[in-house]
Amino acid sequence: MSRYTKEHKQETRQRIIATAGRRLKRNGIDGSGVATLMKDAGLTNGTFYAYFASKDQLVATAVADQMRAQHANIVAQAAPGRAGLEQIIRWYFSPEQRDTIEDGCPNAALLDEIARATDPTRQAYTDGALVLIDDFAARLAPLDPPSARVKSLSLLGMMAGTLQLSRALTDRQLADELLEQGIRNALALLDAEQHN
């Protein structure tokens, strides 16, 4: 076996990052311990520091990875142009997305904790969010993407907040109605004229 190659170590590192991303979304940043994060990857706590300088650094890396994955797997895969945005919105507000937090959107799962996090984590998040919204903007305004940047950003915030709220409510029916309303609001936002 190629156990002592760069490739092997890189694969292991990637596995830690991916499983940590899922755990962080499920239990939160403060709610996920290093030993648990390593166990998720099939390793013991001791070897953690052969991969990351600190928990903080793993968190920042995992957040970046989650945002990248969200872009690669969901946003970039959608149909071209505005039709793709509609797809994304309908996926986002589906009960499945809401009910499988660890497979779902990192924005909705972690946004208020990221706002309280250290600068490297906030920076990693910001970089990832910009990739997402630049893709949104290119779909919204193909001829002048920068003009749709802030609107795209507001769409992201609105989607994340609505999903969080649907997850927090104990009234399931109301939570489901909120998802449907979220779709209507998001589609309306796409069509809204900019009146600065």
Next chain:
Amino acid sequence: MSRYTKEHKQETRQRIIATAGRRLKRNGIDGSGVATLMKDAGLTNGTFYAYFASKDQLVATAVADQMRAQHANIVAQAAPGRAGLEQIIRWYFSPEQRDTIEDGCPNAALLDEIARATDPTRQAYTDGALVLIDDFAARLAPLDPPSARVKSLSLLGMMAGTLQLSRALTDRQLADELLEQGIRNALALLDAEQHN
């Protein structure tokens, strides 16, 4: 002094709840320890269990109190009718509200942690949110408030998510532009026709 009266103990309890609410918003639920929460109220950790059965119970109580306070101090104080909603929206998306988390909105500060919390906390949150949105709905549709309930709920989710996002971004200018866009989106939502 009236140290051993019901009133004294009730006042102390209320002080613990209020200071805990601020601390929870600043440091998060998992990020706030019992000793710290008590120290904020000028007490030591030992007496905590004379007031609450568990940390969990304080969290649920503090969340309920924060939601009640948000309604009493902000929403109920606003001008009557739709004009009041505009006031609330402009306050909500002000840089001051964003930058003073412990004085600000509990939804934006805690929503994703509440979604992961125990049932009593989620229930306390849900009850508080319903009071807020019923007030919104009465302003939006005085003649038939229930018809505006889900729309009001979506307004709450959209506001909280947008504020969280503005707090998380490291790019201050973009964060400020997002707040302005948030105002435009929220006002547009007020005027949107319901097309179910």
Next chain:
DNA sequence: TGTACATCAGTGAACGCGCGTTCACTGATGTAC
């Protein structure tokens, strides 16, 4: 009014536990001769 006792808000040390982090060690793999 003065004294003895009961009440009880609050203290502070301690419990077992899991946290983030460190480190001496293991043992499978790779390299040198």
Next chain:
DNA sequence: TGTACATCAGTGAACGCGCGTTCACTGATGTAC
């Protein structure tokens, strides 16, 4: 090809610390006579 050694991913116990929770105790206040 076989043997001796070097490398290094991974282990697991331990560090000091803060967590949520418990409890014996203190001492100021209230009550009884």
